[in-house]
Amino acid sequence: MLQTPFAALALAAAVSAMSGCGGSSKTVSSTAPTTHSGAASTPALPPATPVAVATGTPLTRAQLLASADAICARRNARLESVAIKSTADFIRMMPQIAIYNTTQANELSKLVPPASMRSVWTVILTDFHRYGEYMNRLAAYAPQRNPAVLGATLKSSERLRARLDALAKREGFKQCSKRRA
Numbered sequence: 001m002l003q004t005p006f007a008a009l010a011l012a013a014a015v016s017a018m019s020g021c022g023g024s025s026k027t028v029s030s031t032a033p034t035t036h037s038g039a040a041s042t043p044a045l046p047p048a049t050p051v052a053v054a055t056g057t058p059l060t061r062a063q064l065l066a067s068a069d070a071i072c073a074r075r076n077a078r079l080e081s082v083a084i085k086s087t088a089d090f091i092r093m094m095p096q097i098a099i100y101n102t103t104q105a106n107e108l109s110k111l112v113p114p115a116s117m118r119s120v121w122t123v124i125l126t127d128f129h130r131y132g133e134y135m136n137r138l139a140a141y142a143p144q145r146n147p148a149v150l151g152a153t154l155k156s157s158e159r160l161r162a163r164l165d166a167l168a169k170r171e172g173f174k175q176c177s178k179r180r181a
Contacts, residue, residue, distance in 0.1 A: 072175035
C-alpha cells in the first residue's frame, strides 16, 4: 500500500539509509547541483504558472466531481499496488510513481469545469501539475541517493500536496483529496 505517509516514511528510511549511518565506506557520487559551500542542493522549481483550463462544453459541478474523482481513483489504485519496503524499492519505483501523477494531472486537464468553478479548478490543476513536477524531480534525484536533495524536494511536495488536498476536499472531491504519493 502506498500513501503519502509512505512518502515520508519511505523517504525517511531511504534518507537515513543513504546518509551513511554506519556500514559501507563507499562514496556515492552525485551530479546534483551544489551551493557555494559544496553542499548538494536542488534547484527550485520555477514559479507555478497557472495551467490553461480546457474549453468546450462545460461539465456540471456534479459531473466534474465525478469525472475527476474517477481519474483520481485510477491513480490511487495504481499507487496502492506499489510496495515500498526498502530504499532500493523507492528508487526503482519513483519513476513509475511520477508517471502515475503526471498522467493524472494531464487527464484532469482535459475536463471542462462549470463557469462557477473555473478559478478554483485552475488552482487545482496547477497544483496537480506542480505536484507531478515534484514527483518527476524525486524520480530524477532518487538514484543519486542524496538525502539533502531528496529531503528538500519531498518537504516542498508535501506542503503543496497538503494544500491541494485541503482545497480539493473543500470543493467536494473525494478521491482527489486523498493523500497518496
